[in-house]
Amino acid sequence: MLDEKVAGRLPVLGESMPSLEVKENAVTVGRDELPALLRALKEDPELAFNYLTNLTATDLGDRITVVYHLVSFIYGYQLTVGCDIPRDDPRIPSVMEIYRGADWQERETYDLLGVIFEGRDLARILLHDGFEGYPLRKDFTWAGGRD
């Protein structure tokens, strides 16, 4: 349920972004234009989405959706930005430059889903460095122990 103001403002911001789609309660964008969109959302004085509250991804079988949940502390708006990336080429630009809070969340997403955030150092954060596979992908199977 997008706020009217946000819904109205989004097309203006996204003029130069052909991949931007404004849906009922979310926005999706292509991975190449993702940083530009987030930067525009953050720096736009009328929206000022200054806070990245959540960053995660879902393995949808054929593709992986990376989701960014943004909040504007000034106006109280919320916005969900989604970005589909192919499963066999799970690269997406890092947004750490825009939101430093993305740092550990990107590492976590990489760790558990194998999404490769480009433009930053990625290291496993929850699992140990020698762990093989990405456990939150649907094709991951856990061998050993109670599940």
Place this chain on the structure above:
Amino acid sequence: MTSIYQVGAFWLISLAIIFAAIMVVASRQLVHMVLWLAVCFIAVASMYFLLDADYLALVQIMVYAGAVSIMMIFGVMLTQRPDLKECLLFNNQLKLATLVVIVVLALTGGLTYGARWFVSGATVPADTIAHIGTLLLSKYVIPFEVAAVLLLVALIGAIVLAKEVKPGARSRD
């Protein structure tokens, strides 16, 4: 000093001093050196006790064992590098130095052998500190003050030397 206890104590302490001193020179680990040095200082302090210089003995313990060793420890810890253990202990003038040491020993030994001392039979007064205090503040007051100034200068000097000069520090106008 003819009491058997004193004689025994002298030899015991002498052995301790010399053994500790040899260990200081011969230890490979710098920290071991410092610890042996402390042992040596304490042994020397007990020698002072034997010589009825109780105040000096305590000063020795406090200043040498308590402070100088600690400073040495700090020095060692501040300059320690892992590769120190591998390098040679002694430099290349070992032989010449041995010669010098032998000559020193021979010279002092020879001189002492021929010496006759004027040993006073008097005893050291009981309250050494009162005498020393009085002397320090009357007869030796100027050296005393100079020593104080020396310590102050050394203190400031050490601070200045050990404190890194800021590369971009603004000089005061």
Place this chain on the structure above:
Amino acid sequence: MGDRIFIEFGNYLSGLLALAGAPLLLNQVILMIVKIVGALLFILLNLMFIIWLERRLAGWFQARVGPNRVGPKGLLQALADVGKLISKEIIIPGAVDKVIFLLAPVLIFVPSLVLFAVVPFGRGMIPVDLNLGIFFFFAIGSLSIVVFFMGGWASANKYSLIGSMRAVAQMVSYEIPMVLSVLGVVMITGSLKMSSVIASQTQVWNIFTQPVAFLIYFAASVAEVNRTPFDVVEGESEIVAGPMTEYGGMAFAMWYMAEYTNVILVSAFAVTLFLGGWLAPFGWTFLPSWVWFVLKLYLLIFLHMWVRWTYPRIRVDQLMSFGWKVLVPLSLANVFVTGFGMYVFRGIGW
């Protein structure tokens, strides 16, 4: 009547020996051994009691009960602890400097035990009344610094090393205000002899003439024995246990007991220097002098514990600046004020 009980016992023993025909020297040696054993017994008994007291008081301060299972009211808790610790293995990690590692917990006791030689336990009950008693205290006391360093360095553990370097820095720094604070007492007494220090307090205790010195001494002594709020050496939330990190079993127990021995020691000196030693307050001589000494001792030990279980830990750099920028100038000022006051009072004719 009980005042001279220990002295009478000594005399009795000496007389007995003389009767048995022991030569004077042997007589003295035996008496000296008896004195040493007596002092050791005193220390050990008090150690046991203090360890219990500390845990019990900690419990009470913290709305808990504390140890109350071993023995009556848990009084034998220390024994149980020691029993447990003795039965545990002393683990020697691979990288340690073995000799020094094992030597340190033994040596840590030496300075403290030596210092008990000059503690006046009661009227005429000072083992050795040195001319330089107070100076002796500080000189020998400074040796324990080296031992702390030995333990920490030999452990080959970074926490231990940090802890021992902190110990060295802290104890060196706090020795200075401690000495300077005692200087005021020495000036008033005019002697470094323990017995004269006590004798000079028959009229008024030094804590009343030297209150600032007492506070400085107390703060510095808390730092010297590494207890909260100055326990950065152990700082369990930062550096685990400092020099003691790698020690286990009885070796750890030695460190632990050394801490309490030192608490007894610094409190005993505080009693001697500031609280009139074994002198009875208000002329209440119905209790023997040594009882008064022990009572005052425990008052101070209680103070140590009270402070420990109330305050958080100060940071190491704050500790150093507190020592150098507050305590040292304050104690220097105290020396000057004392000197001036003495001059004035002498001028008045006191």
Place this chain on the structure above:
Amino acid sequence: MFGKGLATGLEITLKELFTPKVTIQYPEERAPLPARFHGRFTLDKEACIACGLCQNACPNRVINCVRTKVDKKNVLTGYHMDIQYCLFCGLCVEACPKGALRFSQDFEMACYHRENVPLVLLAEGDRPACDVSAAGGKEVKAGD
């Protein structure tokens, strides 16, 4: 300012020195347990209809109830809980339609041997064997 906070702290600890302590001397004294306490499970064997809802409700697959079909009706012949995996969430108790599975007030479940850990609320053979074997029924494992 300096020293006031320190003095207040001392005052508070001194006050606490004399206030009553909150410690409960455990084996001798025990704190009262509320009625809803999640302790050891009890099973009312008679009330249980062996529906298996508890087994399905369990998030951690702790419950293993052994049912035997007798006259088209499930009869409970064994009830095991791998209690070391139990979350004590109470979903099973909540799921029980007959109120047969209950919590008790017993929380002292520590034991010395690992084999004693699993909670056997109904061991095979506890029920009169005739009930089961006479019917000639076969054991059915839940979840099969």
Place this chain on the structure above:
Amino acid sequence: MPALAISPTNFVLLASVLFAIGLFGALTRKNAIAVLMCIELMLNAVNINLIAFSRFVTPQLFTGQIFAIFVITVAAAEVGVGLAIIINIYRHRLSVNLDDFDWLKW
């Protein structure tokens, strides 16, 4: 047992042995701090002599003891400054090996 009695000779010999050991170390040890320690040994040797003579020759005058006090003072100052210099050099050169200190200016 007068032959066994301790006379100044014993102390002078003890001191000279200590001095010789210190001298040997000071001349041969490579580590600058080690050299500093050896110098302390030498100073201690001197102090033993001073106090021994004070005890035996002029027990009432304390001149030797007072001299020893000054020696101790100077030694303390020397150690402080010496270590500061060594630390400073170490900081620039990352070495405390005296053989490395053969340049004449920084």
Place this chain on the structure above:
Amino acid sequence: MYHAWLVPLLPALSFAVISLLTKQWKWLSATISIGAMVSGFIIAAFIAVGVLQHPGLINHPLVYSLRWLSMPGFKVDAGILLDPLSAMMLFMVTLVASLIQIYSLGYMRGEKGFSVFFAYMSLFGASMLLLVAASNLLELFVAWEGVGVCSYMLIGFYNHKISAREAAKKAFVTTRIGDTGLLLGLLSLQLIFGTLNIADLAQKIPQFQNIPLLITVAVLFFLGPVGKSGQFPLHVWLPDAMEGPTPVSALIHAATMVVAGVYLVGRMLFMFASVPPVMELVAWVGGFTAIFAASIAITQREIKRILAYSTISQIGYMMLGLGVGSLSAGFFHLWTHAFFKALMFLGAGSVLIGLHHKADVWEMGGLIKKMPITAVTFVVGGLAISGIPPFAGFWSKGDILDATLASGHTVLFVIGSFTAFLTAFYIWRMIFLCFFGKENPENHPQESPLVMTIPLMILALFSTVAGLIGTPWWDVWGRYIHFGTYVPPVANWPLMIGDTLLGALGIYAAYLFYCKDREKTKALAARQWFGGRLYDVLYHKYYLDELYMWFNHSMVDGVARLMYLFDIYVVDGIVNGVGAFTVAAGEGLRVFQTGRLQNYALVFFLGVLAVGVLLAFTGPHATLFLGGVR
């Protein structure tokens, strides 16, 4: 009497307390400082009363002292010396200093470093009081330097101003030149007489026979007062010292620093008196300085500078008085001068405050209407300094002139008299320009608060009556303070009338030029009528500062240049030759320079051992080695 040591101690303590403890609390600091000074004054007053009980003290002063340093052949006592001279000085210094400090409460209000100022004032007072009370020349010297340091700090008090810093430096360096002489003199005295106790010296010096040596010592000694009291040619720092806050100037000029020199000469008069040529020197330096400074003062424009030159001139008078051998006259003038000069400085300060630090007298005028108290008190001061009876200055100046004439220094008498005329002229020039005439519409003066004016009034009272204790008919002063035997004064009517007339003449001349026809004078000045070049010379203080600068630049530089040439051609030639040889030699010897410390040490020890072995076998104690047998 026995507690005179408290007088210097109290301000010193107040300094310590303020700078260590109470710096944060301004008014507490000020209260402590003033309290210390006022209690010092009360004690000093008791001392003065006590001293008055013993008329013979001037020749046999009371000394209370403790052993300060004790070394073989060198013993120094520290203590206090009480005689009417020092008692008078203690009284005067504490009184004036107290008033000035109270005045400072108003003057320094709102200034940065208020507490520090009072701390310095206290220390300044303490140093001066110690100087005055010192029983020993070394002690006196310590205080002397203390005064110097304090004056340095106080002159440079506004240390954000470059001129203040420069002035402070100048004051310090210039007086240092004199102090060097004083120190040398002191050391010579110690060498010659083996003591520095004033009382001992007073016994020993008059009997000393080696007059040339004593002359040298006395001249060296006199250098100190020349520097400190701003006598020609070391007076240059004094006018610049006006950069400090006005109370400081008042303190320096009236009560403390500059009179220290006079006091020292007076204290050591027994030495100077034993060498008449030096007495001549003192008298002439004093006389010359008096007229020299007075002539400069005529042309100066800044109110405080005029007063500064006036001080130099008046100090010259005192020196003149001492130089002609009259301790009584010299010090009487010091006494009266302290009051009226302090009064005038404080008045000037009040004016400055009222005009927001506008110092040029030509830009003032008519202030009497707006600042009546300041103006009236200032006029009292002006009358006093001009020597109009019955104000204080009349009596003291008269005494000096009387003494000069009596001792047969006619030329000096003429100089002195003319100076008296000049004094009246320039002071009244200032007064007329400041307080009378037309008001300057740009100024919006306001009377100063009571805390400033009350000290002014008290000082005005003293300026009026302080001279009455030394009239020829009722000579309390002379009976107590005199050198040698006491000769009761005789009223010299012609001189008194002449003095008065000279003063009145000066005032009238000033009235003519600067009150009646001020505009005309301005015009005249513009046309350089007033002596043209003479005016310039005077206005530029005889170009002395420039002379000194020139000396520094040209002479020193010139010599340096000569040296440089010598260095380049002669020295370098030799050096290069030697160098070439050295290089060659070094090439050969460099193998021995390993740069290794221990290597050097080894060689060094080998050398020592060689000497040791040599001595062991051949030296005087060769028999010692192995018993000398083997």
Place this chain on the structure above:
Amino acid sequence: MITGTDLRDRLEHDIKTDRYVLNMGPQHPATHGVFRVVLTLDGEVIVNAEAVCGYLHRGIEKLAEARTYTQVIPYTDRMDYLAAMLNNLGYVQTLEKMMGVEVPERAEYIRVICAELTRIASHLISVGTYSIEIGGITGFFYCLRDREKILDLIEMISGSRMTVSYMRVGGVSEDLPAEFLPQVKKLMKELPAAFDEYDGLITGNEIFQARTKFVGVLNPETAINYSASGPMLRASGVNWDLRKARPYSVYDRFDFEVPLGRNGDCFDRFRMRILEMRQSVRIIEQALEGLPEGPFMGKAPKVIKPPVGEMYHEIEGARGILGYYLVSDGSPKPYRMHVRRPSFINLGLLSELCRGWKLADVVAILGSVDIVLGEVDC
């Protein structure tokens, strides 16, 4: 006032010694569990601090994919085990939002009471352990003593002290027991006095203040940029409390304040918690006042099958913004569950906060961030 930047400058110029690496953890008294900080030290000054977590990782997000929606509730307990009620609340609210389930009034009030009680209990642990970390052990016991009283109450409601599993979709699992109300009212009377005691013993202590004031300063810009939340964010002066900013449940009916810090230092972060506890007491008192009668469970289907879609919902947890992201494919099991754990994200700031401070400050800073390893590692 000394900031980390100053210290960083200073450390460039002070006595230069060799840097060395110190492993703080995984077994260390001050890391609140198995957690490691790799410190690069220059003397005692931190040059770099790298947090290493994951020692307690149990894969709850993965586990959830194999459980029904209801079965996930006990797992949420075990993330932030100090504030299990809040975890439950966030989870069930997300589901309710997804499915459009109405929650009865009484249930909402019970939820608020439980949530705030849990918040107090959680903050008490935080305050107490912080006291221990600064070195004062006694404060910890006082906090635990009072926390026990709260846990008793929670046990009374849910049967468990910590892992409560109390909330259900549509309400709560059981109604409040009869003896609960008088006891909670009594406790609410007692608590402010206890808070005063902590203030006297800990907050007001000068040593404590010296240790924490102006240490680990976090300015508001950095805090927002690093996605800090909860007391940590508010200590920096950013007014963002979801209970006020975007009220959920019935929080809009209560009168309470959002305490804000001034300096963003450790002291503020610590004090925030005590102030929040006082506010929680206010909320509970109001909720008890207005507690309506009625059912404690709404009309929720027996088998929970949310419609296909995704939902992200946040509540204000004890440590910050607690968000649940659920993706449903229409089956009774969640297709994907992700939890935005406040501890995890706040911990990302550690390295930034520690640099330039002393070894002892690491403990102070880590304690002021207040992490629960169960939540960080999830």
